Structure formats: C-alpha cells, structure tokens
Amino acid sequence: MSALGESFARLTKGEAAGFIPFLLAGDPDLETTAELLRALSRLAPVAMELGVPFSDPTADGPIIQRAAQRALARGVSLARIFQMLEKLRPNELAPIVLFSYYNPIFQFGIKAFARKVSGLGLAGVLAVDLPAEAAAPLQKQLRQRNVDLIFLVTPTTSAKRLEKIARLASGFLYVVARTGVTGTARTLTDESQELVARLRRVTDLPVAVGFGITAGTQARRVRRYAEAAVVGSRLVEEAAQKASSRDALVRAVSKCARQFV
C-alpha cells in the first residue's frame, strides 16, 4: 500500500484529520517552508500539498500567483526545494504531495524526477496541467517507485472521463469544487457534492475537495461527503503576512490551519 493509502486508512480509524493544507514552497523562504511543514504535520493532516512555484501559473488566482512570483524572485527552483526536503526528512512527517505545473518536472527529466521524489520519501505528485491522456510517462515512473500520481476531476469532467480517470488514479482523487482558478470565490456551491456522488459510483478511492475553501465551516461541510478538504490560498495568504519573526509566522499559520481540522 502506498503512503497515501495508509494515511487515508488511518483517517478512517480517527488517527488523522480530513484536512490537506497547501503551501507554496519558498514563500517567504524555504527555511520557513520547512518549519511550516513540520508545524502543520503536528495537526496530523491526512496529507500536505507542497506547491512548486511556476512563472506562468494559469490555474491559480492572484494569491498563489503572487506567492510564486516572490519565491521565484528569491531563486527558488525544484532543485532547491529538493535540497530543503532532504534536510527535512519527509518520512517523519504527514505524507507530502508535490504540486507542480508540468514544465519544471519535464525539464528536471521525468525519470530523474521520479527517482528523486521517491528517494526523498514524498508520497505523491500532482501535475496540474497534465491531464489523464498525457500522464502515462510520468505515472509509469512514479508507480514503479510506489509514489501516487494524483488526478483532478472537475465539474466539467464528463461521465466517461470520470471512469477513465478513476481507473488510472491511485492515492486519492482531488475534486475541484468549482470551475475557475484557485482562491477567488468565497462560497462553495453544491456542485462538488454532486460530483463526489458521481465519483462514488465509479471508485472506492478516497476523495479530497479543494478550490475555494477558506473557512472552517466549509471544511466541515465538505467532510460530510468527502474524506478531506484541501485549503490552499487561505494558508498561502496567511504565510504572506508580515510577522515579527519566523516563529511568529509559523504560529500564525498553524493557528489559521487549526480551524480547518
């Protein structure tokens, strides 16, 4: 069983929380990102997503765009994120899913990337602009190393594609709660609940719901019909606040995250 499979099994026993925090690596800096991952891991989330900054993040709203720009301006790259993770030892933390646009992975080299990800003990990879049709080469490399490739399903995904994606998927399925970019809407529609119901008919995999979850009440509502709620922009926004020290920032982000547990 993969690390994510085991983690979702712990969730059903009440040993983990149906919560997946997202952080943008390198904002404000990689040392802080490492501290944040450690702190968030103490909340026992079922998984954590670590975003790789990209120059042209077409699926992201302004909050994550700006965080990515700040990180890139500081010279953050996939290679440097890997260096940070080497010191952090991810196997001692809640399972980490690396969330990236495809080009940084493609330039790193698919095989070298898969080897690195598995060597570091990362649990999964989500390539946001790599749809099921194009995912085979990366998935093959990851699967050989027991790392899950996470797929997105959205309100626009047809019934036929839903089945296809469910067949390919492992770890969990990420339900995009609504159309649009990350972090812009403050409301959650019923679209995601219907989509999860459609998914249940074709798969037994656990389901996480994200895009637009900014309040604890929304996370709790999502958990009535899905295993986990993903919270991204809200935490990235919190991590971008001015703080008197790194410790103070980590405390503020942890406090913000706790409402979603």
Next chain:
Amino acid sequence: MRSEPNEQGFWGDYGGRFVAETLVAPLEELTEAFCAARRDRSFQRSLTDLQRDYSGRPTPLTFAARLTTHAGGARIFLKREDLLHTGAHKINNALGQGLLAQRMGKRRIIAETGAGQHGVATATVCALLGLECIVYMGAEDARRQAPNVLRMRLLGAEVRVVESGSRTLKDAINEALRDWVADARDTYYLLGSALGPHPYPLMVREFQKVIGAETRRQFLRREKALPDYLVACIGGGSNAIGFFHAFLKDEKVQLIGVEAAGKGKRLGQHAARFLPNGGGKPGVLHGTLSYVLQDESGQIANTHSISAGLDYPAIGPEHAFLRERKRVRYVAINDDEALRGFHILAELEGIIPALESAHAIAYGLRLAKKLARDKTIVINLSGRGDKDLASVPAVVRRKRARGKA
C-alpha cells in the same frame, strides 16, 4: 511532405493538450465543433463570402520593383496581407473562429493580444457578428501599441490590461486562460496564434492557410512557375504557417521563418526559440509542447523584441515539427535590422510594414542580395505599420543624431 497532427494534436513529439482538467471538456467540445464546421459546406461558404466581401480577399501579390533593384539579386514579391481589413492577417483567423463561436451558440468572446492586431481583428468580428468581446492585453504592450487599444474600445470591446508577470503577450494568454477556466460554458476563447492546446494550432492554421493557397495560385499564374523562396516572420507562427502550408508538398520551394533576435543573444534579450544556445528547448507552455525560452529549472523566460507581436517565449508546435523534419529553415533578425527593413520598404515601395513583418523584409533583402537574378522570393507582408508609428519616431531621431537619416 504532409503535416497533419494525430488525434491528440501531436505533430511528432510536439503539440498535444497540456491543460488543467477543467479545460479538457471545453477543448473536446471545440474540437468536435471545429471538425464538423470544417466539413460543412455552408460554413465554408459563409467564411469565403465574408473573406471576399468584408475583409478583402484575395489580397494582391505585388512585385517589389525598387526593392529588387536595391538588392540587386533575386526578384522580390510581397503577399499583401497588410491590405486586409484591420491591417493584418489576423482577421482571417478571427473571422473563422468568430463564425465557429456563433455556430456553437457562445455569446461571450475572450481573446489575448500582443501587438493588438489580433485584439482588433477579434473586436471587429465581434462587432460584425453581434458578440460580446473582452480582450486581455499586457500593460507593456498596451503602452507601445496604444492606437490599437483605442481601436478595440471604439469597436465596443472591453480591454483588460494585464499587470502580472512580464506584462506582455504570455501574461495576456495566462489571464485569458484563467477567464476561460472560470466560465467555459458560455465563453469562447478566440486564440490568435498557431499555439495553445489542441485543436488551436490546427484550427488557426486551417483558417490562415488561405494566404499560401492564394499566393501559390497567383504566383503560378503570373510567373508560370513556383517561387524559389518564401519568407515570413514568426512570433507564435500563424502568418508563417498559413503562408507555408500550401507549399509544404512543393519540396523545391525553400521555406524560411524569421524569428526576433531582439537586442542580444542572452536569455531575456530576444524571442528566437530556435537560436543556437539562445535558451530555447522543448517544454510545455500554454497547453502545448514545443520550443520554449526558459531557464534550467523550467521557468519561462522573459523575452524582448521591438515588435510586440513577436515578443513571445514559445513557438507553435507545427513549426517545431517542420524544423525537425528540415522542411522549414528558421533564422533570426535583430531589432536594428528589422528597423532598417521597415524604413527601406517605406522609402522604396511606399509601404509602411508592421515591425513584425519588417523582420521578414530584412531577411528577404539579405537573402535576395546573395541570389542570382533569375531567383524569386515571396515575402509575406503580414501587416501594416500604422500601429507602430509611436515606437518608431524615437528611433528615427536616434538615426538622425547618428547622421544616417
């Protein structure tokens, strides 16, 4: 040779559909609608009628007598896309896709624009067809192409100025994609170049290939032979692919694409994706796998060109394929040479070219000088230069100061 993509939109290793899951369904819907329209005689007839009665096709093929004398070598002809309504080849694609959007029942049109020519063409077609129009344009481009911003607004379009990233074409595309992701059910994304996810590179080529088809007919009628060389400038690559396509099977006709060499060889100073050691290599940007200017960690580079329309870090996937198959040769012309081409065409032929097309003029001139007098070159004059007048006077003043004007 034949150059057709497979079902997934790949020409060899290049192309495809690298988008977030939300856009897969709209792209499938678009592919289906486009394929149906392509086979539908009445759709084709509406398009041909509009091309003739509204945008002014066929455009002339002009023999550039004084330019030819000046070069003292091969005879130079110009395909006059600058004479089209709105002043550039962009209207060919905007008309085709506008009719397609109408057929699909989409009322809200979004588009990106670099030089503003595609934005103007889209705003024009939307006015003609009674569709809502929103154009995304980088702040830097809106500044240097101010007349086109005004034209779009006069045509009833809403221009949304994009302040993120390098504030040029790539950022305008990012914003248009974000808009489309949010509202794909009612919105049609009218992409302006031969790039982006499948089916755009194919569809844009199909709507632009009329340029080459006409040129081939006109040249054969006039010269009783095919031209020896075709030359076109390349940003994303829509005018070039439309110009070249009808000649791909004529192996003796040499095809040359001209990229923007900007002001230097370092990454960030040019927009030449195929320049050796220039930082261009295969990568994924805006939904397609092609040559992309980028750093070692896969971050997309900023680019520079004096012409906004060539100022883009990726090239259409079919061009990457045609280069690999050695069917098209790609060269680059820098800002200064392009400006010289701009002035020479104005002074010798009475035609003010777009700065984009001036890159093709400059290379065509260089090529003509090396060739014998019995050789022929056709340059695609993809647009006229009125929009560039604001960026050129400063240059003219500099020239005067150096005593060259």
